[in-house]
Amino acid sequence: MNQQIRSSRDTAQGMRPRLDPEGLFDLRYAAFLETVSHLRVRLHRYCARMTGSALDGEDVMQEALFEAYRKIELLDDTLALRPWLFRIAHNRCIDFIRGRRARQRAEAGYAGDDIVLPVEPAGQGAGRAIERLVVHLPPKERACVLLKDVFDHSLEEIAELVGSTTGGVKSALNRGRAKLAALPVQPVAAPAHDPDLARLLGRYVELFNARDWDGVRALTSADARLRVSDCYNGLLSDSPYFVEYERAELPWRMGQGAIGAEIVLVVDRLYGDVWRPAHLVRTHAAGGVIDRIADYYACPWILEMVFEDG
Structure with a gap:
């Protein structure tokens, strides 16, 4: 930018x-x-x-x-x-x-001593399936399963990383694998979005695409914070954020999207004759105005992961 x-x-x-x-x-x-x-x-x-x-x-x-x-x-x-x-x-x-105290916690309860094998045999897509499921595990089990079954770290490496022993890692790995294997297959329900936030962001997108920067600023609080990945973290009013979009070399447009239950903004870029998603923008609103913006323009790996997860 x-x-x-x-x-x-x-x-x-x-x-x-x-x-x-x-x-x-x-x-x-x-x-x-x-x-x-x-x-x-x-x-x-x-x-x-x-x-x-x-x-x-x-x-x-x-x-x-x-x-x-x-x-x-x-x-x-x-x-x-x-x-x-x-x-x-x-x-x-x-x-x-x-x-994040409101986070859903997994149920504990595996007490077996037998070795539990990975949820899926190694192969195309197995690692990704495990990655999406580990969110249901407590932190230590989640870390051990990820580091062993996805990133292929040794037990010794994992023990050093999580501050445990190899025996502790084995136990956490067994518990985590057992819980993942026992997870029921459930259809993914459509997430419920806040209609007031959706309307606010819809208006923000409309004004943003019209390059009506005064109108966009009117939808943000006076002390709104902006973070552009790796580049800026401070008051929106002190940044050239909107000016840089105005000066962007490639044509762009903004729209709404969702990651799970969270509404996000998606910035598309025009490559030749094709519009393609380029990066995401995250917002937070309070009192009917946007008070935080996080722009992930320099992080293409985020979109790659979102597309992988469907």
């Missing part, structure tokens, strides 16, 4: 290389940025499945990456970056789950 955004993407999602006291580039940060560039999609997938949402997963992953970036000086061995990043992301996911 703007130069600020483009420059932040050029430095691996807004994390700029640091200099040592003598002005020399610190190789730890080079290794960090390189690792993040290759690992980010996998980290997002893990966080998304742990939190139960592709958008929440992106938010949690970004927090984890910035935490890791701030603490990189504490890591002596750059070869340990990958498990270290997963561990920080895992801890952030646990914090997120604990903080």
Whole structure:
């Protein structure tokens, strides 16, 4: 979008290389940025499945990456970056789950001692099926099943990541697999959406597509917050957000969509003669106005996951 955004993407999602006291580039940060560039999609997938949402997963992953970036000086061995990043992301996911008290919790109750095999044999689509089901598991079981049956980590690696023993991982893995195998097959009901929010966002989309920025601003609160992935986090009024859409090189249009029970905004781009979904925008409203906007324009992996899940 703007130069600020483009420059932040050029430095691996807004994390700029640091200099040592003598002005020399610190190789730890080079290794960090390189690792993040290759690992980010996998980290997002893990966080998304742990939190139960592709958008929440992106938010949690970004927090984890910035935490890791701030603490990189504490890591002596750059070869340990990958498990270290997963561990920080895992801890952030646990914090997120604990903080969302209204979350549906899975029933406990498996006490068997026999080894429980994975829910499905390895093969096309098996991992994705497990990924979609693990949201029904408690956090530790969810993490163990994901890390073993989807990401193929060893028991020892999982134990270090979740702060447990190999025996504890085996037990959690068995319980999780057993619960997944026992889940009933249920039809997916159409989610119920807030009609007032749908009307508000419908008007927002109408004005946005008309480039009526004064009208759009009138639908937002005076202290509305904006976060553009990796690029900006602050007051909407202090940002060039609408100006950058006005200046966008590729034609675009906005519409409404849904991820589960959540209404989201979908930005399409015109490629040749074809309109294609490009990225998602998340909003929050209170008192009849929008008070938070999160624009995920630089995160194509979110749409990929949404399309996978249907």
